[in-house]
Amino acid sequence: MTQQPRIPGSPGNTGDSGPQMEEPTTPAGPLPPAPDQSGPATVSPTGQETGTPQEKMAQGGEFLTTAHGARLKDSDHSLRAGPRGPALLQDHHFREKISHFDHERIPERVVHARGAGAHGVFRGYGTASRISRAGVFAQDKETEVFVRFSTVVGSRGSTDLARDTRGFATKFYTDEGTWDLVGNNIPVFFIQDAIKFPDVVHAVKPHPDREIPQAQSAHDTFWDFVSLHTEAQHHTMWNMADRGIPRSYRMMEGFGIHTFRLIAEDGSTVLVKFHWKPKLGVHSVTWEEAQLISGADPDFHRRDLADAIEAGAFPEWELGVQVFEDTEDQMFAGIDLLDPTKIVPEELVPVEPVGLMTLTKNTSNYFAETEQVAFNPNNLVPGIDVTNDPLLQGRLFSYLDTQITRLGGPNWNQLPINRPHADVNDMLRDGMHQTAVHAGVAPYRPNSLDGGNPFETPDGDRPFIDHPAPVAASVKERALPATFDDHFSQARLFFHSLSEVEKEHTAQAYTFELGKCYEQAVRERQLRALANIDPALCQAVADGLGMPAPKPSLDVPEVTPSPALSQVGRTWPLDGRQVGILVGPKVSTGEVAAAVAAVDRAGMVPLVVAPSGGEAATRLLGKDLMAQRTYLTARSIEFDAVLVASDTPPAPDAANGLDSKVGVPAGAGTVDPRVELLLGEVWRQAKAIGAFGAGEEVLRAAGYLDGAGVVSGSGGDDAVQQLLTLMPAHRVWERFPTTGRLAAT
Ligand code: HDE
Numbered sequence: 001m002t003q004q005p006r007i008p009g010s011p012g013n014t015g016d017s018g019p020q021m022e023e024p025t026t027p028a029g030p031l032p033p034a035p036d037q038s039g040p041a042t043v044s045p046t047g048q049e050t051g052t053p054q055e056k057m058a059q060g061g062e063f064l065t066t067a068h069g070a071r072l073k074d075s076d077h078s079l080r081a082g083p084r085g086p087a088l089l090q091d092h093h094f095r096e097k098i099s100h101f102d103h104e105r106i107p108e109r110v111v112h113a114r115g116a117g118a119h120g121v122f123r124g125y126g127t128a129s130r131i132s133r134a135g136v137f138a139q140d141k142e143t144e145v146f147v148r149f150s151t152v153v154g155s156r157g158s159t160d161l162a163r164d165t166r167g168f169a170t171k172f173y174t175d176e177g178t179w180d181l182v183g184n185n186i187p188v189f190f191i192q193d194a195i196k197f198p199d200v201v202h203a204v205k206p207h208p209d210r211e212i213p214q215a216q217s218a219h220d221t222f223w224d225f226v227s228l229h230t231e232a233q234h235h236t237m238w239n240m241a242d243r244g245i246p247r248s249y250r251m252m253e254g255f256g257i258h259t260f261r262l263i264a265e266d267g268s269t270v271l272v273k274f275h276w277k278p279k280l281g282v283h284s285v286t287w288e289e290a291q292l293i294s295g296a297d298p299d300f301h302r303r304d305l306a307d308a309i310e311a312g313a314f315p316e317w318e319l320g321v322q323v324f325e326d327t328e329d330q331m332f333a334g335i336d337l338l339d340p341t342k343i344v345p346e347e348l349v350p351v352e353p354v355g356l357m358t359l360t361k362n363t364s365n366y367f368a369e370t371e372q373v374a375f376n377p378n379n380l381v382p383g384i385d386v387t388n389d390p391l392l393q394g395r396l397f398s399y400l401d402t403q404i405t406r407l408g409g410p411n412w413n414q415l416p417i418n419r420p421h422a423d424v425n426d427m428l429r430d431g432m433h434q435t436a437v438h439a440g441v442a443p444y445r446p447n448s449l450d451g452g453n454p455f456e457t458p459d460g461d462r463p464f465i466d467h468p469a470p471v472a473a474s475v476k477e478r479a480l481p482a483t484f485d486d487h488f489s490q491a492r493l494f495f496h497s498l499s500e501v502e503k504e505h506t507a508q509a510y511t512f513e514l515g516k517c518y519e520q521a522v523r524e525r526q527l528r529a530l531a532n533i534d535p536a537l538c539q540a541v542a543d544g545l546g547m548p549a550p551k552p553s554l555d556v557p558e559v560t561p562s563p564a565l566s567q568v569g570r571t572w573p574l575d576g577r578q579v580g581i582l583v584g585p586k587v588s589t590g591e592v593a594a595a596v597a598a599v600d601r602a603g604m605v606p607l608v609v610a611p612s613g614g615e616a617a618t619r620l621l622g623k624d625l626m627a628q629r630t631y632l633t634a635r636s637i638e639f640d641a642v643l644v645a646s647d648t649p650p651a652p653d654a655a656n657g658l659d660s661k662v663g664v665p666a667g668a669g670t671v672d673p674r675v676e677l678l679l680g681e682v683w684r685q686a687k688a689i690g691a692f693g694a695g696e697e698v699l700r701a702a703g704y705l706d707g708a709g710v711v712s713g714s715g716g717d718d719a720v721q722q723l724l725t726l727m728p729a730h731r732v733w734e735r736f737p738t739t740g741r742l743a744a745t
Helices: 092-102 194-204 220-228 230-240 287-296 300-310 366-371 390-406 489-496 500-515 520-533 535-545 589-601 614-621 673-684 695-702 716-729
Strands: 115-124 142-151 166-174 177-184 260-263 269-278 316-325 352-363 578-582 605-610 641-644 688-692 710-713
Touching: 115 166, 115 300, 115 366, 142 352, 177 269, 194 220, 194 390, 220 230, 220 520, 230 489, 230 500, 230 520, 287 500, 287 673, 300 352, 352 366, 489 520, 500 520, 500 535, 520 535, 578 589, 578 673, 589 605, 589 716, 605 614, 641 673, 641 695, 641 716, 673 688, 673 695, 688 695, 688 716, 710 716
Parallel strands: 578 605, 578 641, 641 688, 688 710
Antiparallel strands: 115 142, 115 352, 142 166, 166 177, 260 269, 269 316, 316 352
């Protein structure tokens, strides 16, 4: 059989020839990581370059050993008193192997348990150097980064496509210490004061009695909380909109949410909000897709990120800042900059780009890197400081605290992925899992026994200085400023900024989620909140639930929409997008090869879908073309566009008993029922569809040939060129049905 080239996502690094059929028996050392992979930098626990090659951090030698390096002869049988006798306590290898296995898991994160990480680099543009002394912003300064994207609610093994907020946490290993920008893909948060965090998390996590539902907000406790605690309405609106179901981590914005303070070389300060802008634009899947993905490929986002990096389609984001004067009241245009439930529209204060982040390497070990990475908003560097945002202030306690349990003690900073790339001389000593071997006798200050080391940093040597921001005379109390009281106008601002299609999706999401609640009081209370946000939205959701729509109870001010909040109306690059090419018995291999080449040239991934795989696919397509999917294994969700490249009559396994997706009796119709199903889904998902030759007949038979966003080409290359005119808009927006009920809002 001909050997296929390595394809993205294939496991391990056994080279182009793949693994041998027989179990290898000639002793050889461990294989290196795959070319797209990297591990943490090989610095010491105290941040100093060790010069150790990365592979020396991994397992070594040709032979199986104990954890202490003694070579072993047999790992398949435990030591027993004869072949039929009991196991012996003496069997160290058995006990070590099982005992270590018993302790392989660490507690998952309380929130953001499911994530995916990658290594990369951040390059400063120099544009922020006038407002911050942080070296990371200097022109052309390159800083290594590690990014972890995550969902918030679900457990570690939950689906990527839950309707949820996404974490967007970046660790910048700067020369001046590590800076962690621990943000989300939504610019506002559910609560204004950190003391409410356990409440919102308890409400959205599965119900404590049965521990269901997993990774979802569509249940009573969540809606109970957000309808009672109305400051959550703005964030919830973003979750119900398409932002809650991103197409890819590569296609999400990121936000620092809180207002931070930057300090310039001359000591002057500004307030800023951080934004990550993806080069590929902000895109979402449809709710139908999200549900299909959760069943068909729950690792969808994780796979997409890793495949893109492996294929060299490196994801990029520009970091930008909205800059505000550091005034005494910390307000801008009536918006309290310390209130994390508010945004400042980009139309009022534009986002100024300050640098570019490129993700270039996948992890080589998920546990060591993505699971053990520990972010901490306290990790700040000279020139970047916090403000008094009451949510941020609480986070400054939480992250350091949580790692002590999650990573088993106070030395989690010494885990390879968490090690700073700057010198560490901290006088922190001992504790569980201490891996530094500190020298000297005087981990205290002042001392004379270690020559006075470590010294306090004089101003000229760039110390981190807590900015001496004035604190207004006040009384000690449990209260928030009155400027935090408006809970509805920005939820309205967001909703009014959406296109009609996006508004419809949002109304459907509310209807779905509230429709999953059992308690009438909870639904009714949420409808009251919606009435204050937008009466037409409230009416649409109430109609969907079969309930009367309440009247607004508050006089919420009118708002000016922010067009930047909508995902519709612009065009974007297509790097790493996937195009399904459907083939059948009368396929022209030359034309399919031309289509594959055209997709490839456009920086996208062609996936040929054949009636069946293996030898049959080779007979159909020849040895130069490969079928990556079959009618059995393909599903609409992995394609951003579909090209029908030939006839697609029912394949031999188009029978209910062989593939339950078929849904009709064997041999019925002229088009394979799986192809029909796929085209129907792709049509509803408003993705571009193309055809050439006999493929046009397939589209005619399925009823889509003359529809919006359906193109025909004279051949494979031409058809792809036609698709390329549609795909940059992300969807064929006019294909989404609207009802007109939200058009005027
Ligand atoms: Fe977090 N958050 N958070 N959070 N958060 C955690 O820290 C917490 C908040 C965010 O990929 C935990 O290491 C409190 C806002 C991300 O490892 C924990 C409050 C924002 C991640 C924690 C917030 C975030 C976390 C769980 C209210 C956006 C994942 C494990 C004051 C700006 C980081 C851990 C990763 C993780 C606490 C609110 C983002 C428990 C108390 C607002 C991206 O410490």
